Amino acid sequence: MIRLFLLLALLAAPAHAERIKDIARFAGVRANALTGYGVVVGLSGTGDQNLEFTIQSLKSATARLGVLIPPGIAPQLKNAAAVMITAELPPFAKPGQRLDVTVSALGQAKSLRGGTLLLAPMQGADGEVYALAQGNLAVGGFGAEGKDGSKIVVGTPSSGRIPGGASVERAVASPFAGDAALRLDLTEQDFSAARAVTQTINRAMGSIATTDDAATISIRAPADTAARMALAAQIESLEVRLAPPAARVIVNARTGTVVIGGEVRILPSAVAHGNLTVRITENQQASQPGAFGGGRTAVTQQSTVEAAEAPGRMQMFQPGARLGDIVDAVNALGAAPGDLVAILEALKAAGALRAELVVI
Structure with a gap:
């Protein structure tokens, strides 16, 4: 039986600082x-x-x-x-x-x-x-x-x-030292992140950076290779404050892992959850023949089937419920991580889950 686990992401701060080298790379610097x-x-x-x-x-x-x-x-x-x-x-x-x-x-x-x-x-x-x-x-x-x-x-x-x-035996020509401008590519496309990186570079080094799109930033650089390397090293060490990431709920259908981002919100809604339990009991009984009947001992099988449904409990989500409220509600319902997937899908279908539901 596959065990299901629930991984809960930490609540995100309003903004956090990241080094540019951790969220972007220079074009042409690749394997x-x-x-x-x-x-x-x-x-x-x-x-x-x-x-x-x-x-x-x-x-x-x-x-x-x-x-x-x-x-x-x-x-x-x-x-x-x-x-x-x-x-x-x-x-x-x-x-x-x-x-x-x-x-x-x-x-x-x-x-x-x-x-x-x-x-x-x-x-x-x-x-x-x-x-x-x-x-x-x-x-x-x-x-x-x-x-x-x-x-x-x-x-x-x-x-x-x-x-x-x-x-x-042969080196690969890199466009890093040949282009008129350095291009910085973000690992994840995000307009606010691209704007924040551009502003951080311009504050530290003057107006040398422009935002091309949600993933690329162009930087004016000197023609001298050593000077370009020094500029790239300085840019990589800069720290930029990023806005919280998009609200996402990641569900791994193979392992049952559920990851809930800290920015996930729930609109006012009510959830009821109940379980149906089916129990089958097998009993074997021996049937003995009479003393002078000349018969043989036989074993008979008796099966008992019982079905019981746990009473459903309803949990109310208040407006703007966050990650902690979701966790408390799931624990109150007694839902397992497998049941949590069904609850999240139902909330998404009802329009109450303000997050992108990604199934991998």
Whole structure:
């Protein structure tokens, strides 16, 4: 049975201070996804067996090293596996820096434990090679299998990581040092937040910032790279006072988690809640035959079904009820978190819930 939990957000203050670096980032300062294809060798019989594309990959890898496998000979690949390699190229990464890579089995490999990734190129979205990956895998999961087909798997042995397993070979050009103006992008689109950030920057550094929209702020910056870096560092350290966030109620339908924001309001309304309980009791009775009847003892089943409905209690919400009032009302009704979801949906349908109800 899935347990349901209720998480209650703290009451929000009228305004609170946040560092700009925590709510926004400069355009162009972003990571780039890298992907590659490779072959892992050195497995202890848990590889891809006889997959054709793995055989082709192994032949290609050995051919680059000067070893040619004769035509018609298919190597047994119990100790090798085809894999996909993924990594993130951080902003301002330079050639020679190391990246952590994740290696995942592509074919029938049961485990990559003990394997070594052969040298593999990693490409960006533009098809260019930006890093080369190679190294020994660290695999957290493991699996075991018996001859009768029974098996046990803990974790994910078909995936592993290579800390520092990729070397950056090409840097990504960043528009941070080339554009005439710096653009600051908010992590969440909000008109009041964009206006507050613009005013904070202008008060601290003069009229250098303008609001483009609810998510972007343009900042005039000097052409010198060092001066731009210093300006960006100063802007990130500024603190801005933000208005309370929008009123939201978040419901996770899979786990039963309910998060109620501090700005949620309830209009005047009344809620009644009651539970119907059904109880089924099974009793077994033995039936004995007569002394000279020649019969056999039989067991009979008797079922008793009872239904009881708890009396419904009504709770009144006063105008402008806040988070604490909602919690008190739910506790007074004796509602479980699962019942709370139904109550909130009913309040929203009735127009009494002044908040956005988000189901994830």
